[in-house]
Amino acid sequence: MSHETDWERPLEQRAKIVVERLNAWYGPVHAIHDISLTILDRRITAVIGPSGCGKSTLLRCLNRMHEVQPGARAQGEVLLNGENIYASGVDPVTVRRRVGMVFQRPNPFPTMSVFDNVAAGLKLHSLLSRTRFADTVERALRRAALWDEVKDKLKKNGAALSGGQQQRLCIARALAVEPEVLLMDEPASALDPMATLAIEDLMRELVQDTTIVIVTHNMQQAARVSDKTAFLLANAQGAGELIEYGDTPQVFTNPKDERTEAYITGRFG
Amino acid sequence: MIGQYTRRKVTNYLMLTLCGLATLAAIAILLLVVGYTAVNGLPYLNLEFITQTARPLGEPGGGMRNEIIGTLILVGLASAIGLPVGLLAGSFLAEYGDGRVGTAVRLVADVLTGVPSVVIGIFVYIIMVRSMGTFSALSGGVALAIIMLPIVARTTEEMMRLIPATYREAALALGISRWRTIISVVIPGAMTGIVTGSMLAVARITGETAPLIFTALGNRFGFSGLLNPIAAMPLQIWRYATSAYDTWHQQAWAASFLLVIFVLFINISVRWLTARRYGYTR
Amino acid sequence: MVAMTGYLLESAWPAITRLGVEFLTRVEWDPVQGIFGALPGIYGTLLTSVLAMAIAIPVSLGVAIFLAELAPNWLRGPASLLVEMLAAVPSVVIGLWGLFVMVPVIRSPIERWLGQSLGFLPFFQGPPFGVGFLAGGLILAIMALPILTAIARDSILAVPSSQREAMLALGATRWEAISQAVLPYARSGIVAAAMLGFGRALGETMAVTMVIGNGYRLTPQLFSPGNTMASKIAIEFNEASGDLYIGALVELGLVLFAITLVVNLLGRIMIRWMAPGQRVGAQQ
Known part of the structure; x- marks a missing residue:
């Protein structure tokens, strides 16, 4: 199925994740308030907004990582392929298996080799017999555009790579279990410009067959890589609300809400 | 695949429960030690115990002054x-x-x-x-x-x-x-x-x-x-x-x-x- | 330190010269004949301490994991406090409790049951005395537990949450995240805890003295009364007469000192050796 025909399908068929009236708290602090939006299949959705607007929280609610922190909870619906991942009886472990995540700072496992880092998820799920790990690890590293740089040091410590390589290693680690959705929380904020560009190129490659949601504070980055952009802003109580959501060119060139315009033109944030 | 998933879940609960039990055991030991010491020692801990010296064997009473x-x-x-x-x-x-x-x-x-x-x-x-x-x-x-x-x-x-x-x-x-x-x-x-x-x-x-x-x-x-x-x-x-x-x-x-x-x-x-x-x- | 070693050496000198290297390998201990062998004492010390670690390491890891990872906030403080208070109870009190409360339970049902069901193993043969190596190992496990737990807990708490989250985000269960991301990251701290706990167990005196039964044998039977170096010294020192006898006990102390020193130093070296993982991790 090519891109073009894909665009023409009705919205509800192309929806990968539908968020319905999502609220999240850290203890007594209301972090996001009543957010609803639809994330399209095999598209890059960028979530932007000033710091403290709840964009990371929103992202972490999409694979139930939010609740990992002490005192954190969420309410509302997140439909992944039409199934509510917050329904009772849904095991977050199976959700996270399908919705992978890349964090703000590269976090390879320092006690594992490059190979074992990528294979960590495979081992958890015993998806393959051990002899076939090698193929999958290689494929994941190739998709993360890291293979050529590390193919000779697969046995070296994963934390001995450069920062940009570490982050791509983390992407490879997430890709190895072949998630349907990849969540990226400011994946390039700790990297230099060259490494950032490499990650952005990589995202355009990956989105051919996965869905990507990226949180970024860098508006140029959002404009460069994403198809859809969501703008979040904290309300008077400090809880993040969705101000505007639309196609990226429209949001950046012709925002409907004046607060969006103020933010993207750099008047605050 | 289902079987494997069930096994992981069971291992998870089992190990987490064991950690809880270990904590319970450690605390229980402290309570047992202090408890036994109190139960066995308290009846004999009185003014005499603090103020008197040891009596010869066979004579009741006496203390540890x-x-x-x-x-x-x-x-x-x-x-x-x-x-x-x-x-x-x-x-x-x-x-x-x-x-x-x-x-x-x-x-x-x-x-x-x-x-x-x-x-x-x-x-x-x-x-x-x-x-x-x-x-x-x-x-x-x-x-x-x-x-x-x-x-x-x-x-x-x-x-x-x-x-x-x-x-x-x-x-x-x-x-x-x-x-x-x-x-x-x-x-x-x-x-x-x-x-x-x-x-x-x-x-x-x-x-x-x-x-x-x-x-x-x-x-x-x-x-x-x-x-x-x-x-x-x-x-x-x-x-x-x-x-x-x-x-x-x-x-x-x-x-x-x-x-x-x-x-x-x-x-x-x-x-x-x-x-x-x-x-x-x- | 140097003075300490020097004085110990000087005082043990009559024994060292008279008893020679055989002191370390001889099994008999006969003050009347002037024959002294340290081997059963060394054996008893190592056996009880290894036994203690075999029990205390898994238990304290469990406690540390519970306190650092699982316990709700309101429970964490009080539970930690209670576990640490165990370290404050004087050794002699633990010994008293061990002698009058734990030992009867060990004799029956524990040793009786072990003897009946696993009696084909050499460790579980012989009459159930209650007092003996098994009781000594258990009491040492109790005494090593708090320090093991405290250090392991602190090194688990020092693991960045990004490590935990990385594993969870791959679809790991909580236990998998702990066992495959958190514990490996904290391993140098855990090894340090084990070495420190082991060192503590080796030198612990009073509680062991009270429950080990004052035997002096080289036997695999865990129910058998025995002695550690420390308990042997504590029991016999005040009765010892003559330079040679006292010298032999001092030499026993010297051997104990040397072994604890080696264990402590080994611990430090192992920590350094294990450090790369920790160091690289710290950069993140």
């Missing part, structure tokens, strides 16, 4: 030696401890913490008891002082390092000498920490038994000078416990209960003090 006094003297002696020396060593480490000498002193203090107390007892036996020709309260105090030394030194050092450098610099900038700065600015600031460290050290040595076997020895009669053997509660608990007589066992339990109450009281008040002073919640 000599042992209690002996322990107080020993702990007092040890503190008189160990606290100032530990304080000085700790101040030295905090202020000048970054050089080679400091590293060496710190290493020695750490290694000293790891030396079994029985070895320290033998050491003091050799340097003091043998050369002086008699077991003595003094040698017991010295042995206990050596045990408390590294504890006091390291807490003092850590607490003094917590004092912001700006305080120090302010005092130094006024032309106050370094040692006066330490005495008038750093030590008062670190006081709570130093006091709590010293309290912990005292609690630790109050129950120490092994080194006293080689130094204080024990003494059935009352206190008779620092250069003579002296009685001590922990020693007497050991002797009574390994005896064959029920009345002595009862005395051992009562003395143990007294020790446990004292030690737990110090430890818990130290917690309370540090929690208030430093907002230490863990």
Whole structure:
């Protein structure tokens, strides 16, 4: 199925994740308030907004990582392929298996080799017999555009790579279990410009067959890589609300809400 | 795949439950020890126990007055030696401890913490008891002082390092000498920490038994000078416990209960003090 | 330290010269004949300490994991406090409790049951005395537990949450995240805890002395009364007469000192050796 025909399908068929009236708290602090939006299949959705607007929280609610922190909870619906991942009886472990995540700072496992880092998820799920790990690890590293740089040091410590390589290693680690959705929380904020560009190129490659949601504070980055952009802003109580959501060119060139315009033109944030 | 997923879930719950059970077991042991000590010791812990000396075997009653006094003297002696020396060593480490000498002193203090107390007892036996020709309260105090030394030194050092450098610099900038700065600015600031460290050290040595076997020895009669053997509660608990007589066992339990109450009281008040002073919640 | 070693050496000298290297390998201990062998003491010390670690390491890891990872906030403080208070109870009190409360339970049902069901193993043969190596190992496990737990807990708490989250985000269960990301990251701290706990167990005296039964044998039977170096010294020192006898006990103390020193130093070296993982991790 090519891109073009894909665009023409009705919205509800192309929806990968539908968020319905999502609220999240850290203890007594209301972090996001009543957010609803639809994330399209095999598209890059960028979530932007000033710091403290709840964009990371929103992202972490999409694979139930939010609740990992002490005192954190969420309410509302997140439909992944039409199934509510917050329904009772849904095991977050199976959700996270399908919705992978890349964090703000590269976090390879320092006690594992490059190979074992990528294979960590495979081992958890015993998806393959051990002899076939090698193929999958290689494929994941190739998709993360890291293979050529590390193919000779697969046995070296994963934390001995450069920062940009570490982050791509983390992407490879997430890709190895072949998630349907990849969540990226400011994946390039700790990297230099060259490494950032490499990650952005990589995202355009990956989105051919996965869905990507990226949180970024860098508006140029959002404009460069994403198809859809969501703008979040904290309300008077400090809880993040969705101000505007639309196609990226429209949001950046012709925002409907004046607060969006103020933010993207750099008047605050 | 389903089977494998179920197995992972079961392993998860099983291991997490085991961790909880381990914690329960550890806490249960403490409660059992304290509980048994209370149940067995409390009935015999009365005024007589504190004010009377031991009666001959077969006669009921009697107490541990000599042992209690002996322990107080020993702990007092040890503190008189160990606290100032530990304080000085700790101040030295905090202020000048970054050089080679400091590293060496710190290493020695750490290694000293790891030396079994029985070895320290033998050491003091050799340097003091043998050369002086008699077991003595003094040698017991010295042995206990050596045990408390590294504890006091390291807490003092850590607490003094917590004092912001700006305080120090302010005092130094006024032309106050370094040692006066330490005495008038750093030590008062670190006081709570130093006091709590010293309290912990005292609690630790109050129950120490092994080194006293080689130094204080024990003494059935009352206190008779620092250069003579002296009685001590922990020693007497050991002797009574390994005896064959029920009345002595009862005395051992009562003395143990007294020790446990004292030690737990110090430890818990130290917690309370540090929690208030430093907002230490863990 | 140097003075300590020196004085110990000097005092043990009559024994060292008279008893020679055989002191370390001889099994008999007969003050009347002037024959002294340290081997059963060394064996007893190592056996009880290894036994203690075999029990205490898994238990304290469980406690540390619970306190650092699982316990709700309101429970964490009080539970930690209670576990740490166990370290404050004087050794002699633990010994008293061990002798009158734990030992009867060990004799029956524990040793009786072990003897009946696993009696084909050499460890579980022989009459159930109650006092003996098994009791000594258990009491040492109890005494090593708090320090093991405290250090392991602190090193688990020091693991950055990004490590935990990385594993969870791959679809790991909580236990998998702990066992595959958190514990490996904290391993140098855990090894340090084990070494420190082991060192503590080796030198612990009073509680062991009270429950180990004062035997002096080289036997695999865990129910058998035995002695550690420390307990042997504590029990016999005041009765010892003559330079040779006292010298032999001091030499025993010297051996104990040397072994604890080696264990503590090994611990430090192992920590340094293990450090790369920790160091690289710290950069993140």
